[in-house]
Amino acid sequence: MRRTRDFAASSLAFRDGAGIRYPWIDDLNAESGWRPGLGAVPLNIDDAGHRHGPGEIYLAAARGRDNLTVLTGTRVLRVLFDGGRAVGVRCAGPDGVVDRYADRIVLCAGAIESAHLLMLSGIGPAAQLRAVEVPVLADLPVGVSCGDHPEWVVPTTWPADPGRPPLELLLTTEELEIRPYTCGFAAMTGSVADDADHVHLGISLMRPRSLGQVLLASGDPDVRPVIEHRYDADPADAAALHAGHELCRDLFGDVVVDAQFVLA
Structure with missing residues (x-):
């Protein structure tokens, strides 16, 4: 794991704006526990831009064992x-x-x-x-009361830097994580980016009250289950996301565009 210290332009702008109100936290995963603040994201991406997954790190290291197939x-x-x-x-x-x-x-x-x-x-x-x-x-209640983290993705006018890690730092509040992505989602997914592929702020609800469910649609394993997220089932969740959007407008001003949509 490593943390970026040489931030992209959008990350620097986010740090400077949020740092007026929130303290810098050296380790967001510290044993002292969660608290509101701003900090660098622990990354499994090395200096060459390679992302190391669990299969590469753990499984590959054990592949020579006689008891592993x-x-x-x-x-x-x-x-x-x-x-x-x-x-x-x-x-x-x-x-x-x-x-x-x-x-x-x-x-x-x-x-x-x-x-x-x-x-x-x-x-x-x-x-x-x-x-x-x-x-x-x-x-048994399998697939019942499933929680997820809905995220409002809000475009900004910050410049994109698609050659960097997509997320270098974030802000935590009482209920939210606010994430300044370094490029648009087209660039993240390998698609061709265009002028509409803005850098986004992700406003993610970390303690949702709304709960969904996973339903069995068929006894055939090839038939995918039905997933009902029910993100808007509790009005308090929408209110918290709205508050996060207002906080971003307050911290970063006109660089935050009004258009927004929801991602899982």
Whole structure:
């Protein structure tokens, strides 16, 4: 991990504007706990611009171990149970559909796919599973009360610097993170940037009150689940985002454009 100290022009403008009201925090992840302030973002991007992911850092370092086998091109379809105990997984890969068993099963497929796999395996709200003809193994609230961080993305007139890390520092308030991206989203995703691809401020709600759900649409693993974010279910969340936008206008003035839209 490293932190940028030689900031892009947009990051410097953000630091100077927010620093009038908020203190600089050397380590946003310090054990002393969260508090409002401004600080550099810990990055897993090296000086050459290469982003180091967990597969490269952890898995590659262990790939020579005799007790590790990595199956590429293989997807888990469901977890297999013996009574109430997980004993294996059903996979689809180069050899077709294969059941693989182990003494211990660790399910780590992300917030959406973990819930999807559990429900396909019969663990979830019983009425919902029965509605798509999945046998119920355990009636549990899987996929229920899912929280996410809605983000209002507000264009600015700051100059873009797409060769840098997309986010170098941020501001935390009581409920929000305000993020000065160093380039527009077209540049971030590798698309061709144009004059409309402005540098954006991300106003992200870190403690949302609105809760969504993940629903099983079918017992077929190839059918994706239904994701209902329900970002606007609680009026207090919209009010907090509006307050964040007003704070940005107050701190940075006319460089903040009124147009805004919502990202997950």
